[in-house]
Amino acid sequence: MDLNRKIIAIDGPGASGKGTVASRVAAALGFDYLDSGALYRLTALYAQQCHAGWSDETAVAALAGALPAEFDGSRILLDGRDVTDAVRSEAIGMGASEVAQLPKVRGALLQRQRAFLTEKGLVGDGRDMGSVVFPDAALKIFLTASARTRAERRAKQIGLPAEGLAFERILADIETRDEADRRRAVAPLKRQPDALLLDTTRLTIEESVKKVLDWYAEI
Numbered sequence: 001m002d003l004n005r006k007i008i009a010i011d012g013p014g015a016s017g018k019g020t021v022a023s024r025v026a027a028a029l030g031f032d033y034l035d036s037g038a039l040y041r042l043t044a045l046y047a048q049q050c051h052a053g054w055s056d057e058t059a060v061a062a063l064a065g066a067l068p069a070e071f072d073g074s075r076i077l078l079d080g081r082d083v084t085d086a087v088r089s090e091a092i093g094m095g096a097s098e099v100a101q102l103p104k105v106r107g108a109l110l111q112r113q114r115a116f117l118t119e120k121g122l123v124g125d126g127r128d129m130g131s132v133v134f135p136d137a138a139l140k141i142f143l144t145a146s147a148r149t150r151a152e153r154r155a156k157q158i159g160l161p162a163e164g165l166a167f168e169r170i171l172a173d174i175e176t177r178d179e180a181d182r183r184r185a186v187a188p189l190k191r192q193p194d195a196l197l198l199d200t201t202r203l204t205i206e207e208s209v210k211k212v213l214d215w216y217a218e219i
Contacts, residue, residue, distance in 0.1 A: 004136040006031065006121030008216060009129035012143035013178050013189060014093060015150035017200050017208065021143060022125035024209045029123070029216070034116040035071075036126030036133065037096065039109050041087040042069045042078055044095030049078075054098040061104035067112075090173045097177045100127070101184040128187040130195050138219050141212060142191035145201040147175050 008025060012018045019035055026033035043064045044054060052059040070077040076084045086092065099105050106128075113133050116122055124133065130140035145153075151171035152162040160166050181189035191197060196215060200208045 003117055003119065003121075004134070005138045005219070006119075007117065007134045007137035008123045008139045008141070008212065009134045009137040009195075010123065010125040010141045010143050010212070011127055011129050011131070011189070011192075011195065012125075012141075013127075013150070013174075013181065015154045015174055016143050016145045017150075017153065017205065018125040018143040020205055021200070021208045021212060022123045024205070025212045025216075026123035028209065028213060029121060031121035031123050032116060032118060034113060034122055034124035034126075034129075036109075036113055036124060036129060038071075038076055038087060039064075039067070039069070039112065040096040040100050040105075041092050042067055042076065042083070043105060043109070044092050044099050045083060045087055046078060047099065048092075048095065054095050055102075057102040057104050060099050060102060061108045064099075064105050064108040067109075090170065094173065094177060097180045097184075101180070101186060103186050106132075106186055127181060127189045130192050131190075132187050139212075139216050140192060140195040141198050141215070142195040143198045143200060143208070145199060147171060147178065149201045150174055 010018045010022045023033045046063050046067060047054055047060045050063060052063060068079040075082055076087055130137055148171060151174050154170050155162050155167050198208060198211060
């Protein structure tokens with residue numbers, strides 16, 4: 001069996017909805033789901049807890065290679081503790097973007113991500129799923145939305161209004177992370193030539209999921 005035919009790689013910027021879409025597509029197809037961003041967020045959080053600077057490539061790579069992480073349904077565990085909410089903070093998101101620029105860290109997490117693929121099939125989301133982790137995936141998608149739409153979604157997720165100083169801070173953080181992801185020397189965020197573009201700015205989650213499932217059915 002060619003397992004590459006059972007891989008859907010979804011890349012895109014933060015808060016674009018790719019995690020929600022990817023997990024629902026995986027559930028609809030009976031595939032496993034890989035949230036690669038969670039691994040980088042966990043690495044940033046673990047480094048913070050171990051008092052390792054996010055720019056200390058050797059130290060962070062060592063921690064990434066021995067990351068004591070578990071995924072228990074919707075819960076994310078780090079060294080046995082539930083850190084589901086902690087890894088979703090904007091500060092850790094920025095830390096994830098910083099450690100993701102380190103080649104040794106990306107190398108340490110590469111095989112860990114590929115190990116998620118089994119005969120069940122896999123939907124993986126991140127920033128280099130289609131370009132680096134699964135370059136031979138049957139279906140590659142670049143999922144995006146406008147920065148303001150993404151900021152509104154993130155604000156709603158954490159119970160804040162889509163206006164005011166707190167909202168503007170969320171928007172600024174998203175724009176800053178976008179720029180960092182685009183400019184990094186290793187695996188920068190960009191649409192690959194063979195990736196289908198899915199702009200979810202004006203789409204509901206259900207519409208976005210249906211689009212991905214329709215594309216996969218055409219393979």
